[in-house]
Amino acid sequence: MWGFKISGNVLNSVYESVGDGVCINEVIYNDNDHPVDYRIIDANPAYESITGFKREEIAGQRASIVYNKENPPHLNIYARVAETGEKANFETYTPQLRKHFNVSVISPEKGKFITILTDITSHSEIDDELETVYENVPVVLMMVDSDRRILKLNKNAELFAGKSSEELVGSRGGEALGCLHSLDDPEGCGFGPHCKDCIVRNTVLDTFETGNNHYNIEASLPFIVDGREKNLTFLLSASLINTENKSKVLVSIQDITERKETEKELKESEERFRTLTEKAADAIIAHDFDGNIIYANETASKNLGYPRDEILSLNVTDIDPYVDIDVFRDKYWNKTSSDTSYFIGTYHKRKDGTIFPVEVRLTRINLNEKPVILAYIRDITIRKQAEERIKEQKEQVIETERIRQLELHHRIKNNLQVISSLLSLQSEKFTDDNVKDAFIDTQNRVISMSLVHNKLYQAKGLENVNTKDYIGDIVDHLNELYNIPNIDINIDVEDIYLGIDTIIPLGMLINEILSNSLKYAFSESETGKIEIKLYQNNNNKNYTLIVADNGKGMPENVDVKDADTLGLQLIKNLIDQIGGDFEVNKEKGTKFIIEFSG
Structure with missing residues (x-):
């Protein structure tokens, strides 16, 4: 098989004139007899024409140098043919020449091979x-x-x-x-x-x-x-x-390894999802961004009264009458993620039309490789019923306490009226006018307290008293008691509500100042004016009380803040009790200006 040699005029003529490119080569081995390159021995004119290499330039050169490649083209095929003598045939494309070749390989003797190139570009x-x-x-x-x-x-x-x-x-x-x-x-x-x-x-x-x-x-x-x-x-x-x-x-x-692994992971993920959701105590449904339900667990079927296959033909608007698809899509669905959830309280409708309260947590997952909204739905009917019972119990407690307080105010009012009556009866036993006046003053103080509890009783349990009505009652009582027709009392009081801890000392304070004005500011035939104002300051939460008369005024030598009379001491103590401060203007009568916090 390896005895073939190119010799003789006929063979040389064929070699030189054949239209296919013919190149004679020998394999180069390393020290381990491993093929590492091959050397070009000769090439015919057709090879020159086809490849563009000149025979005199490539003869004797290594293929790695001729083709400028570290690994010569097709070395393993050529070495195998040179070793075994078996023919080989293959096609190849040479990008540098933009040509397709059919390559036939034969071996004339061991270690050498001949390549025959046929240009098949035109009919590739x-x-x-x-x-x-x-x-x-x-x-x-x-x-x-x-x-x-x-x-x-x-x-x-x-x-x-x-x-x-x-x-x-x-x-x-x-x-x-x-x-x-x-x-x-x-x-x-x-x-x-x-x-x-x-x-x-x-x-x-x-x-x-x-x-x-x-x-x-x-x-x-x-x-x-x-x-x-x-x-x-x-x-x-x-x-x-x-x-x-x-x-x-x-x-x-x-x-498709990655695709299969992804499919496997997806399948396992979906199986885990279904395992976790199927027996969940809460209803769980999944729907697309148009609201079409694509999954529902067993609890959802039970709570809504629909068979599983029928739920999958519904839209969320069929079970939640309060859902507006466009609004919910923009407000919740588009903003959810695997890390972001929204809680919504709403009502769901069963197949039989009954409505029940639910709490819904919305999140987003991928199901069947598509993003969907997953809704965890908890029936809170029992919780709502418990909340209603607690609310009713609280209302009952509040009502019981209100009635108890009403009864308490009523009893205090009655007791104070009894004390007032006792004071009135006791005062009749004295002939000394000073003693009688002292009893009347004490009686008025008791009555001012009684009026507060009467107001609270009439208000059916309100914790605060309307100062406008209360001050009006005090003025009416004192007007009736002293019966001084030529004194004009003007009341300018805002609708202010104050608690019992403030309104009682405030009422006693007004009673004390007004009583003094009615008793001492004017002579019997003299006409006069008394003004009572109460308003809340604009710049803070404090209040201002003004009680003023245009009578003869207090003596210049009387220091109200350091007085030793019971009435003035009581006024000072009452002002301290409501957290207030005061000043007294003695020009054109007496004017008390009191600021307190309420």
């Missing part, structure tokens, strides 16, 4: 546009011969294998792509113990034998990826191509 099976698609399609594409050796492969196959096409052409698919089982036997891909069951090998062989094409067969095999074993899942297709009476198979491998 794949034109430029198809070549672009072929090279860039995101799947592994390999053209293999009947021995399953690679004739041609695309860029994605190179990326998958991590090697150039020159290194891969001539090897079998499993060896090129790193199938773990291709290492099981020294002969490589197709000879190991697992290879007889290899779906890729058997599919390709079946396509050659039967002519049947196969599409998208799902398979899994172990590969060496980045130096580590990894099981990959892929879709396998094999199509028979006949050109120039030669059968080839186009093998397509689409890696």
Whole structure:
């Protein structure tokens, strides 16, 4: 087989004139007898024409230098032919020349090989546009011969294998792509113990034998990826191509490992979701952003009174009459996320039309790879009923306390009236006018307190007393008691409500000052005016009380803040009791100006 030599005039004539490019080469080995390069011995004129290389420039040169590549093109194929004497044939594309070639390889003697290049660019099976698609399609594409050796492969196959096409052409698919089982036997891909069951090998062989094409067969095999074993899942297709009476198979491998892992994780996630939600005590439904219900758990079916399949035909507006899809989408649904929830109190409607209160927590999840709104729905009927009972009990307690306070005010008022009557009866036993006046003053103080409790009783339990009405009652009582018709009393009091701790000392204070004015500010026939004002200051929460008369006034030598009379001492103490301060203006009568906090 290796005895062939180019000799003789006829052979030399054919060699020089043949239209195919012929190049004679010898393999270069390293110290370990491993092929590392090859040297070009000679080339015919057609080779010069086809490749553009001049024979005198390349003869004797290493291929790595001629082609300017560290790894010479197709070295493994050429070395195998040179070693075994077996012929080889493959197609290749040279980007620099923009040409497709059919390459036949023979060996004239061991260690040498001859390549015969046929330019098939004009009738290539794949034109430029198809070549672009072929090279860039995101799947592994390999053209293999009947021995399953690679004739041609695309860029994605190179990326998958991590090697150039020159290194891969001539090897079998499993060896090129790193199938773990291709290492099981020294002969490589197709000879190991697992290879007889290899779906890729058997599919390709079946396509050659039967002519049947196969599409998208799902398979899994172990590969060496980045130096580590990894099981990959892929879709396998094999199509028979006949050109120039030669059968080839186009093998397509689409890696779907990540997709399958994602599908598995998604399936497991959905199974966990259903496991967690199916037996949940709360109702759980999922709906899309148009409100269409796509999932409901068993509790939702039970609470709403719908069979599961019927719920899935409903919209959330069918179970919640208060939902406005557009409003809820903008206000809640579009703003939710896996980390953001919204709580809503609303009412749901059962199939039979009954309404019941619910508390809803809205969040967003991915279900079947689509974002949906997940609603956790808690029936709070029992809680609402308990709240109503508590509310009723509180109202009963408040009402009982109100009645008790009314009764208390009524009793205090009656007791104070009894004390007032006793004081009145006791005063009649005395002839001394000073003693009688003292009894009357004390009686008036008791009556001012009695009026407060009477107001609280009449108000049916209000904790505060209207000062306008109360002061009017005090003035009416004193007017009736002293009966001085020529004194005009003007009341200018705002509608202010004060508590019992303030209103009682305030009433006694007004009673004390007004009594003094009625008794001492005017002579019997003299006409006069008394003015009472009470208002809240604009700049703070304090109040101002003014009691003024235009009578003869207090003696200049009387210091109200350091007086020793009972009445004036009482006035000072009452002002202190309501947290107030005061001043007395003695011009044109007597004017008490009192500011207090209330």
